[in-house]
Amino acid sequence: MSSTQMLKGILDGCLLALIAEEEVYGYELATKLATYGFADVSEGTIYPLLMRMQKLGWIESTQRQSPSGPKRKYYAITSAGRDELTAFSARWYSLSASVNQILKEE
Amino acid sequence: MHPLSTESTRFLDDLHVYLLASGKNEQATQDIVSELADHLRDAESDGKSVKSITGDSPAAYIQSISNELPFDWKGLLQVFGLVLVGGSSFSFFQQLFTGAVSYSAMLLTSFTSTVVLLIVCLALILRYLSTHMISHGRQKLLFGLFGGLFSVSILVTVLADRFIDSPTVTFSLPVSYAIGLLYLVVIVWLSVSSGTWVIAIGLAAYFLPQFVLHQTGVNGLIVILSSYLISMISMNLYFFLPMLLAKRQIQK
Numbered sequence: 440m441s442s443t444q445m446l447k448g449i450l451d452g453c454l455l456a457l458i459a460e461e462e463v464y465g466y467e468l469a470t471k472l473a474t475y476g477f478a479d480v481s482e483g484t485i486y487p488l489l490m491r492m493q494k495l496g497w498i499e500s501t502q503r504q505s506p507s508g509p510k511r512k513y514y515a516i517t518s519a520g521r522d523e524l525t526a527f528s529a530r531w532y533s534l535s536a537s538v539n540q541i542l543k544e545e
Numbered sequence: 546m547h548p549l550s551t552e553s554t555r556f557l558d559d560l561h562v563y564l565l566a567s568g569k570n571e572q573a574t575q576d577i578v579s580e581l582a583d584h585l586r587d588a589e590s591d592g593k594s595v596k597s598i599t600g601d602s603p604a605a606y607i608q609s610i611s612n613e614l615p616f617d618w619k620g621l622l623q624v625f626g627l628v629l630v631g632g633s634s635f636s637f638f639q640q641l642f643t644g645a646v647s648y649s650a651m652l653l654t655s656f657t658s659t660v661v662l663l664i665v666c667l668a669l670i671l672r673y674l675s676t677h678m679i680s681h682g683r684q685k686l687l688f689g690l691f692g693g694l695f696s697v698s699i700l701v702t703v704l705a706d707r708f709i710d711s712p713t714v715t716f717s718l719p720v721s722y723a724i725g726l727l728y729l730v731v732i733v734w735l736s737v738s739s740g741t742w743v744i745a746i747g748l749a750a751y752f753l754p755q756f757v758l759h760q761t762g763v764n765g766l767i768v769i770l771s772s773y774l775i776s777m778i779s780m781n782l783y784f785f786l787p788m789l790l791a792k793r794q795i796q797k
Contacts, residue, residue, distance in 0.1 A: 465580055466587040481600035482588065486577065490613035512580050 446480060451488055452527035453477070455516060458498055459524055464511035465489070489514060497523050547590040549582065556595055556603055557582055559675040563607050566671035570617035577610060604676035627735050628660050631744035634728055638752055641725050642759075647715035652706040659698040666691060750775065 457463065457471050468489075469482035492498045497520035500512050516524070549557070557578055564574040581598075588598055599606040633656060640646045670687050716724060736742045754775040758767070 464583075466584045469584070481596075481598060481606075482584065482593075483581070483598040483600065483606055486581065486584075487609045487613045490577070490610070494613070509583065511583060512576075 446477070449527075449531065450477075450480070450484070451492060452524065452531060454485060454488055455492070455497060455520055455524045455527065458514050459516045459521065462513045462515045464513050468514070492520070495519070495523075547586045549585060550589055550595070552595045553582075553585040553589065556599065557585070559603070560607050560610065562671050563675040564611055564614065566668040566675070567611050568616050568618075568621050568668070569611065569614040570620055573614050573617075577614070607676055623735070623739060625660065625664065626731075627739055627741075627744065628664060629657065630728065630731050630735060631747075632656070632660060634732060634744065634748055635751065637728060638725065638748065641721055642752065642755065645716055645718050646721040646724065647713055649706055649711045649713040651709050651711035652702065655702040655705045659702050662698060663691075663695060666694060 469485055496517060498514050499517055500514050502510050502512055504510055561578050670691055732745055736745050758771055
């Protein structure tokens, strides 16, 4: 199984965590994701996920001037998004603990 | 601002066409296209390629974006309304020009079915072209087939009306004028809401010369030929003049 396939279910949570740190625009978010080691993920992958998270009410967007000049669409986390991030963290820690335990036993 | 490469521009054009041909909301389409344009501009100035954004298959990426946008029923009804009203208005006003208006059930049914068929076929062709790299020859063939389908459907509509009996409604002259007025109101409303005045200008270009020449008492054939010529010139001016002006602006 490729890391891209493994990532599919957890990318939402990672994006939420990055947006929770501070308001970001698309390119900034993709660059941050790459610096955390997700360089294999195509940068555009984030947009369908951002659109879905916006529909679910986890994030919201506003158009405003970026420090570098042009207007950008900035994403911010909502309170529903924070709840989802908490639930995601709990699921992730429980899952990674189980996987780690199995791998150690092997 | 960093200019976009040809590859990026083509990808954004394909995305735009695919989303609109899939019945997605125009504003939502515009939003995601301009957001991706910003992203591509930044990525290219950092030396990245389009593939690093879309992955190996731009077509699959376009579909993944499309899946997240809801179907815009209101926009679709607007397009159908524009084509139905626009297409039927020429025949309606031509009849009104010579007296009361009448329509058969067969004509109304076959015309509506033709409009639905043509819009669906055009949308499918545009969706296919925006996600498949095919030669110019094949593109021309596809549009040629669409043109053929368009001509055959219009011919079938006219023949069905002529040779198949069906209930016909004939409106009195005052009612015909009232419907004509309603047509004009709907055309203005559709033109304002869709942002294109092509139908209003087409109608004016086709019927105003006829009306003026009719008042002068000129021979019938001359009236038809002159109004046809004037309407063709006006429509060409409407379509090509803005393009020429824009081109000159860019050259300056």
